[in-house]
Amino acid sequence: MLVSNSGPDATSRAVLRLLVEKLPGLSPIEGGGGSEPPISSDPPILRAAQIVEGSALRAIKVPGLSREMASGFGAFLDGTQKVQVIGHIDGLPIVVGTISSAVRVRVNKRLVTWGHQPPRVERALYLPLRYLTALSAEGLGAITAAQWRLVDTSTADRNGEYPSQHPAVLLERAVRAVDQQREELEDRLAEAWCALGESPLFIDGGISRTPAVAASTCAVGVIKSHRTLYVEGDSLKVVMGLRRGERSSVFRVSPRSRSAVLSWYLRQRSPEGHDALWGLVRVEVAECDRPAERADEISRWVLAETSPLALPDGRWDKMSYGIRDCEEFLRAIS
Amino acid sequence: MSEALGRVVATERKPNTPHEFHFWTAIDSPVGIGTIVRVDGAQPIDGQIPHIYGIIVEGFSYTDLQSPMHDVLGHDGLPTSAGFASTERAEIRLYTAAVLRQVPEEPLQPVPMGQVFLAEEEDVQVALRMDSYLKEGAATGIPVGVYRAGGTDAVIYLDADFLLGPEAAHLNITGVSGLATKTSAVEWLLSSLFTHFPEGKGSIAAVCFNVKGPDLCYLDKPGRIEDTDKTLYEKLGVDPKPFESVQYFAPYTAKGLSLNTFRNNEALLDNVVPLTWGLREVLQFAEVLLNKDDVDAKADALIDFITQNVIDKEFSDPLLSKKHKVQSFADLEAWFRDVLQGMEKKDGESWRTHHVATIRKVRNRLSNISTRCAGLVTDSGAVSDLPFGSFADRTVYVVDVANLEEDAQDLIFARIVSKLREHLERRDLGVKHLVVFVDELNKYAPGDGADTYVRKMLLDIAERGRYLGLVLFSAQQFRSQVHRRVVGNSGTALFGRMDPDELSTPGYTVLSPATKTKLATLEKGQLMIRHPHFTQPIFVRFPRPSVMQGREGAERYPQASEVPLDIAVFRSLRPLDPGITLPWVQDLTALYTEDEIIRARNATLLARPENVKAYFTAQFRKVIPAQPAARPMATTIKSAPENDPYGF
Numbered sequence: 010m011l012v013s014n015s016g017p018d019a020t021s022r023a024v025l026r027l028l029v030e031k032l033p034g035l036s037p038i039e040g041g042g043g044s045e046p047p048i049s050s051d052p053p054i055l056r057a058a059q060i061v062e063g064s065a066l067r068a069i070k071v072p073g074l075s076r077e078m079a080s081g082f083g084a085f086l087d088g089t090q091k092v093q094v095i096g097h098i099d100g101l102p103i104v105v106g107t108i109s110s111a112v113r114v115r116v117n118k119r120l121v122t123w124g125h126q127p128p129r130v131e132r133a134l135y136l137p138l139r140y141l142t143a144l145s146a147e148g149l150g151a152i153t154a155a156q157w158r159l160v161d162t163s164t165a166d167r168n169g170e171y172p173s174q175h176p177a178v179l180l181e182r183a184v185r186a187v188d189q190q191r192e193e194l195e196d197r198l199a200e201a202w203c204a205l206g207e208s209p210l211f212i213d214g215g216i217s218r219t220p221a222v223a224a225s226t227c228a229v230g231v232i233k234s235h236r237t238l239y240v241e242g243d244s245l246k247v248v249m250g251l252r253r254g255e256r257s258s259v260f261r262v263s264p265r266s267r268s269a270v271l272s273w274y275l276r277q278r279s280p281e282g283h284d285a286l287w288g289l290v291r292v293e294v295a296e297c298d299r300p301a302e303r304a305d306e307i308s309r310w311v312l313a314e315t316s317p318l319a320l321p322d323g324r325w326d327k328m329s330y331g332i333r334d335c336e337e338f339l340r341a342i343s
Numbered sequence: 344m345s346e347a348l349g350r351v352v353a354t355e356r357k358p359n360t361p362h363e364f365h366f367w368t369a370i371d372s373p374v375g376i377g378t379i380v381r382v383d384g385a386q387p388i389d390g391q392i393p394h395i396y397g398i399i400v401e402g403f404s405y406t407d408l409q410s411p412m413h414d415v416l417g418h419d420g421l422p423t424s425a426g427f428a429s430t431e432r433a434e435i436r437l438y439t440a441a442v443l444r445q446v447p448e449e450p451l452q453p454v455p456m457g458q459v460f461l462a463e464e465e466d467v468q469v470a471l472r473m474d475s476y477l478k479e480g481a482a483t484g485i486p487v488g489v490y491r492a493g494g495t496d497a498v499i500y501l502d503a504d505f506l507l508g509p510e511a512a513h514l515n516i517t518g519v520s521g522l523a524t525k526t527s528a529v530e531w532l533l534s535s536l537f538t539h540f541p542e543g544k545g546s547i548a549a550v551c552f553n554v555k556g557p558d559l560c561y562l563d564k565p566g567r568i569e570d571t572d573k574t575l576y577e578k579l580g581v582d583p584k585p586f587e588s589v590q591y592f593a594p595y596t597a598k599g600l601s602l603n604t605f606r607n608n609e610a611l612l613d614n615v616v617p618l619t620w621g622l623r624e625v626l627q628f629a630e631v632l633l634n635k636d637d638v639d640a641k642a643d644a645l646i647d648f649i650t651q652n653v654i655d656k657e658f659s660d661p662l663l664s665k666k667h668k669v670q671s672f673a674d675l676e677a678w679f680r681d682v683l684q685g686m687e688k689k690d691g692e693s694w695r696t697h698h699v700a701t702i703r704k705v706r707n708r709l710s711n712i713s714t715r716c717a718g719l720v721t722d723s724g725a726v727s728d729l730p731f732g733s734f735a736d737r738t739v740y741v742v743d744v745a746n747l748e749e750d751a752q753d754l755i756f757a758r759i760v761s762k763l764r765e766h767l768e769r770r771d772l773g774v775k776h777l778v779v780f781v782d783e784l785n786k787y788a789p790g791d792g793a794d795t796y797v798r799k800m801l802l803d804i805a806e807r808g809r810y811l812g813l814v815l816f817s818a819q820q821f822r823s824q825v826h827r828r829v830v831g832n833s834g835t836a837l838f839g840r841m842d843p844d845e846l847s848t849p850g851y852t853v854l855s856p857a858t859k860t861k862l863a864t865l866e867k868g869q870l871m872i873r874h875p876h877f878t879q880p881i882f883v884r885f886p887r888p889s890v891m892q893g894r895e896g897a898e899r900y901p902q903a904s905e906v907p908l909d910i911a912v913f914r915s916l917r918p919l920d921p922g923i924t925l926p927w928v929q930d931l932t933a934l935y936t937e938d939e940i941i942r943a944r945n946a947t948l949l950a951r952p953e954n955v956k957a958y959f960t961a962q963f964r965k966v967i968p969a970q971p972a973a974r975p976m977a978t979t980i981k982s983a984p985e986n987d988p989y990g991f
Contacts, residue, residue, distance in 0.1 A: 076421075080429040118431045316428040318417035321409040330430050337407065337433065 021105045024134060024157055025095045028103060031148030032141065035103065037096040051236050058239035061271060062259040062301045066244035069301075071275075071308040074254050080313035081306070082229070083208025084114045084123060085331035088195040089339040090187050098143065100176045104135035104162070106187035109343040110194040112202055112210070113335050120334045126201045129194055130343045132157070135183035139163035140174055160186050192218060203227045211314065213332045216270055216293045223268035223295060229307055230270070230293035233327040235286055239272065249285045251276035256308045259300040262293065271296055273304050277315050278326050288326045348372050348493075349438070349459035351382055362442045364397060364454035370436055373493035374399060376857045377871075377882035379462040379470055380440060384455040391447055395454050396462065396470030397440030398879045400855040406432040439855075441879045443470040467497035472876040476502045485539050486579040487532060487837075488870060488883025498579055499883045501835055503540060505875045507547070507776050508809030511834030515784070515825075516818040518839025522867055525818040526558040528837055529780055530888035532816075536778070537737045538581045545775030546736035549816075550729070550763065552756060553743045554782050557605035561896035562739055563589040563614065568887050575886035583889040588738040591615040592729060594719035594747065594755075599941050600911035601903055603718050604743040605893075608900035613918045617948055618719065618742065619727045622672050624758060625712055625720050626650055631757040631796045632715070632750050633708055641701045642708075648697070649705075653678060662686065662694060672713040673722040679706040716751040725942065727949045731762050734773030753797050756787070760800050767811040776812040779804065784819040788826045798826060805832035823848040838862055838871040838880070854880070908937055912944045919947070920955035927956070935963055 029035050060066055088110035096103040111128030113120040122128055134152065138144070138161045152159060162182040165171050172178050195212075196219045202210050203225035216230035217223045239262055240248050248257055256275045263269040270293045278288030292311060297303045314329035322333050349368035353359040364382065368374055376399055384393035408414055418424045445451060446469065460466075467490055468474045476483045477500060484500030491497075505511040514532070518524035533549055540547050553559040565585050568576075576583040591614055593604035601607050606615055625632075629646055649669075652658060658678070659666045662685035667678045682702060686694055693699065713720045729740055742759060744752045760779065766772035781787060781801070788801040804815045805828060817833070819825055823845055830836070841862045845851075851859060858880065862871055868887065871880045891899070903914070913928045932940045943962030952958035 076424045076427050078427075082429070115430060118429065120430060120433070313429050316417050316424075317408075317430065317432050318413050320413040320417075330432070333407075334430070334433055 020132060021093050021095050024105065024152070024155065027152060027155055028096065031151055032098060032144055034143060035096050035098050038094055053236050053238075055238050055241050055245065057241050058260040058262055058272070060258055060260045062273075062304070066240060066247050066258045066260065068247055068251050068255045069258065069305075070255050071312065072305055073309055074312065078309050078313050080310040081209050082115070082211040082310055082314065082331070084112050084202065085120070085211045085213070085329070085335050086110070086112045086195060086199055086202065087213040087332050087335035087339070088191045089336060089343060090191040091343065092184055092187050094180065097176070098141065101137050101140055101174065102135075102176050102180045102183065104180065104183040104187075105132060106135055106160075106183065106190070107132045107343050108187060108191040108194050109339040110191070110198050111335055111339055111342075112198055113331060113338060115331070120331060120338075122338065123202070125205065126198055128339065128342060129198070130339075131190070131194065133160050133187075133190070134158070135160045135162050135186055137161070137163035137172075137174075137179045137182075139171060140179075160190075162186060196222065199228060209310070211311075211329060211331055213335070215267075216295070217262065217264060217267040220268045223270050226295055226297070228295065229310075231311060231329070231332075232291040232293065233324055235289065235291070239291070240274075248274045248289070251289065253277070253279040253288070254312065256292075256304060259304045261296075269296065270294065271300050271303070273308075275308050275311060277312060283326070290327050345460055345463065347458035348374065348461055349380070351454060351456045351459060352437075353453075353456065359454040361445070361451045361453055363439060364395070364442065365437060365439050366459045368436050368438065368459070370434060372436065374438065374461070375492070376400065376402060376861045378492040379443065379467055379490065379495075379881075381460045381462050381466045381470070382454060382457045383460065384457045386455065388450070388452070389447070393452075393455060394446045394469075395457075396443040396445075396466060397454075398443055398470075398881065399438045400441045400879070401439040401857045403437040403439075404435065405437075406434045408432060441855075443878050444472060461493045461495060462497075463495055464497040467495070467499070471499065471881065473500050473502075475876070476500070476504070483541055483544075485532075486535050486581065487872060488885040489575055489578055490881060490883050496578060499872065499881060501872075501874055502876055503544065505834050506536075507540075507544075507778070507814050508812065511875050512809030513805055513815045513833040514817070514835040514837065515822065515830050515833035516816075516837040516839070517822040517841065517845075518818075518820070518837075519842050520820055522840050524839025524867070524870070525782060526893075527868075527888050528839065528870060528885060529816055529818065530559075530562065530890055531885050533739065533778065533780075534586070534889065535579065535581050537586070540776075546773075547776040547778070548734045548736065548738045548740065548774040549778040549780060550740045550742065550759065551780040552782070553741055553745050554752065554786075555745050556893050557745075557897045558893035559741050560591070560604065560606040560743065560893060561611075561891035561900070562586045562741065564891035564896060566887070566889055566891045566895070568889050572886040572889075575884065576889070579886070581886075583886070585890045586739050588735060589614060589741065590730075590738065591741045591743060592618040593743040594618045594716075594751070596905065597717040598905065599718060600905060600908055601914070603746045605745065605897060605902050606743065606900070607903045609903065609914050609917070611900055612915065617727045617945065618729075618755070619721045619725055619945065620719060620758070621721055621726050622670065622675055623654055624726060624728075625716070625754065626654060626709075628754055628758050628761070628796075629709070629712075631753050632712055641698065642705050645697045645701055645705045646709075648695070649675075660685075660695075662689065671722050672710065672720065676706075676710055679710070715748060716754060719747070719751050719755065721945070725945050725949065727945065729759060729762070730773070731766050732771055732773055734777070736774055753795070756781070757796055757800055760804065764804075764808075764811065764813060767813050776814065778814050778816050780816040780818075782818045784817040784829065785821050785824040786819075788817075788829045790824055790826050802826065802828055805829045821845050823850050834875050836873040838865075838873075839869070840865040908932075908940055912940060915944060915948060916955060916959060919951060923956065931960060931963070939963060 025037055091107040093105045094102050095105050109130040112123035114123045134157050140163055162179050163172055172182055199212055199222045200219055203222055206227050209229055210227050212228055212230045214230055215232055216228045222228045253276050257273045259271050259273045261269055262272045272291055272293045274291050276288055277290060280287040292307055294307055317330050319325040319328040319330050319333040322328055349366040351364055351366045357365055378399045380397055382395040462470060483503040485503050486498050487501045488499050489496055490499050516525045516528055551559050563585050568583050573583060591606055593602045596603045602615060653669050655670060657666055657668055663681045669675050669678050686699055713722055744755050763777060788798045804813055822830055843863050846859045868884050871882050873880050909929045909932060913925045916923050943959055946962050947959045
């Protein structure tokens with residue numbers, strides 16, 4: 010998933026002109042946008058997981074590693090999102106969010122866009138409607154008439170509480186909304202792929218959000234960020250101590266409100282001279298009968314995808330080239 | 344309509360302009376340097392969708408790799424492991440095209456974004472503005488080759504009005520030697536010209552100077568062509584056959600026995616005519632052979648005096664021992680001898696204002712000409728020349744000077760071109776348009792060096808010939824070494840495979856590096872063309888000439904070696920009369936001197952009479968056969984008395 014933040018582009022400027030007309034007092038923001046890059050604010054945590062391969066988490070050398078090993082992945086899925094603060098009224102942020110997602114299929118070693126489901130790009134306007142008293146019903150109608158989807162960032166939460174008018178709170182709400190919609194977009198594409206069951210799909214991120222994908226043998230999720238580590242105690246040492254080409258024992262991840270999937274850690278690159286998470290990814294697959302064999306096979310595939318390097322992307326130690334290709338593709342079309 | 348093969352792209356760093364644009368294609372797209380493409384604009388201008396035609400002049404390829412080091416790291420420094428990667432990096436083929444034409448032409452704008460298509464045959468005609476002279480009523484197109492790219496085969500035409508005048512004229516060919524470029528291209532182009540030159544524009548002929556090797560010596564003999572060539576001939580609308588009408592001209596060897604040409608094989612002599620000139624012909628062009636040091640104002644005055652008052656006139660002077668009528672170098676030598684002897688007798692230092700030293704100098708230089716140009720210049724004054732005044736339509740006249748000394752080559756070139764020019768000015772050459780082909784132009788019209796008579800003549804043709812119908816087709820290996828005004832006046836230029844050193848000279852800076860690379864690696868039968876209608880150079884293929892190549896001809900018809908005089912005479916007369924035999928020649932010539940026999944043969948070859956035997960015999964002076972002397976009647980010898988030994 011690629012997250013970026015920038016000032017208004019041509020599409021955003023069009024809606025900005027409309028808003029200036031309908032929202033007296035709106036101050037447009039020109040140039041590079043007015044906020045820090047929106048990143049997840051979830052706190053890093055350790056969480057216990059049920060081990061399904063053996064009785065304790067241990068390091069396992071992935072068997073059959075060689076330069077010649079082939080990857081079984083036939084396609085890659087990733088999504089991007091872009092959050093643009095295009096203006097404000099009395100500090101209330103006016104946000105345009107752009108989300109996109111695509112599946113890139115490998116044909117003769119080259120990646121092309123999946124023909125069955127075209128890549129998707131969606132845009133929406135994120136407004137704190139509750140506090141935008143200056144925006145009339147006629148103004149709202151004009152925005153929707155211009156084919157812009159409106160997302161209210163000032164709705165009440167599960168507890169019925171409304172967010173404060175603090176610009177940072179409203180901006181964070183907008184970012185979370187964009188994030189959520191991007192995930193939904195990716196999920197829809199992943200479901201479509203799994204429904205056809207063509208070949209294994211390398212998904213950037215987890216697979217547990219939708220039951221269909223979580224249960225599909227076609228879907229393999231590869232997670233690069235480790236805000237949540239599914240280890241505790243000595244298991245943490247095992248994972249941090251994984252060497253290149255080693256994986257952890259398979260464990261089960263069962264997040265709340267999500268489907269249970271099998272998972273394991275895999276060290277793609279030697280961490281010597283780097284931080285402990287260097288080259289470390291967590292892989293998710295659907296439940297299966299022989300988790301150890303499955304983990305070995307998928308690990309070989311993931312390791313095979315480390316060439317060519319995903320450089321110049323800064324996450325190249327964990328990122329496969331296919332995912333970088335998806336992101337570059339989406340950057341070009343969105 | 345064919346599928347789009349690319350898309351126009353432009354960035355701030357690499358913007359499109361009215362004369363250049365960029366586009367990308369699929370990796371396996373059938374385009375390359377020299378491919379012509381068409382861009383269809385997306386937005387109409389003045390109600391018309393713009394079409395832009397361009398030719399690819401540069402290509403780029405790159406991946407998303409930021410540094411080569413990343414690839415090294417990605418494969419652990421092992422190139423062999425790169426092949427095992429599951430995915431190949433995203434790669435681009437980006438091309439730069441030079442604009443050939445924009446339709447509509449006004450307003451001239453930068454090339455817009457749009458889809459790029461491979462140009463089809465009709466597109467090529469429009470792109471190169473050939474539509475203006477291929478349309479009905481114009482039809483001045485002369486096929487020069489076939490443009491071929493991505494399945495498109497399009498005939499490329501030159502405009503006769505711009506190739507042979509009057510709009511522009513002349514053609515120059517550059518290319519390295521030995522790759523069948525220059526001579527082959529000219530042979531092919533003459534075939535095409537003779538086939539397609541519009542009837543309404545009058546007659547056309549060519550004079551080719553064969554300055555080296557046997558390449559032009561077999562133009563009337565069929566050559567070997569392959570199926571691919573036949574296809575090209577068919578496409579270009581030219582019959583793959585040798586020239587129907589060719590005449591060869593060559594001087595004799597220094598000994599005067601056989602013709603000094605690669606084409607002196609007995610089987611080929613039927614259309615080979617000796618080229619011999621006498622004193623009058625040479626003296627008109629003495630300037631060619633005499634350099635500035637030789638001919639100062641005084642010497643020039645004496646030569647003028649001789650030309651005006653002595654040559655072909657009854658000349659008498661109190662100083663001279665007799666009347667002179669100078670018609671040959673031999674006569675001139677006798678005249679000089681008489682003048683100098685007369686001056687010695689009188690002990691005079693000058694005669695008719697000419698100083699004795701000047702007379703001696705001019706005598707020395709002029710007498711020397713017949714030695715330096717032996718075989719071409721005859722002492723006797725016999726003249727055998729090109730058929731000035733009766734040139735025939737679609738005929739090639741080849742003057743073989745390949746084996747001659749440089750002086751003789753210069754003399755031949757200067758005189759023939761001057762005569763051609765004179766006749767064309769008077770409109771009595773026999774044809775309306777004449778192509779003169781000269782190879783090795785960097786020798787005859789060099790950019791630096793002395794300002795020779797030949798160079799002046801070539802400059803004159805290049806600058807003014809088109810008004811007369813005199814068109815120069817020239818060739819050389821190094822265009823940069825040829826006088827700028829000669830190549831600059833060539834409306835059309837052909838380039839075969841080029842030497843990289845030559846390509847690095849300033850004259851080629853207008854070409855992109857990729858175009859230069861292509862030029863340096865052109866295959867046989869490929870040319871790059873510049874023509875007034877084409878805003879960019881175009882690459883074409885042309886068929887192998889359908890005439891016998893020099894090497895093959897030299898093997899099949901070996902050059903005749905020097906033979907005894909009787910055999911030489913027999914060989915040269917037999918093509919005129921197959922009934923002539925060697926014994927007949929031997930019997931007839933047995934009593935005559937070598938000079939007499941050669942003179943008789945030359946006269947016969949020049950006259951080409953119906954009764955060759957009779958004419959040849961008539962050239963000899965009468966020789967009364969020797970009669971045995973009758974024994975005189977012996978008178979009786981008186982016997983002397985025995986005792987009177989004195990007979991008294």
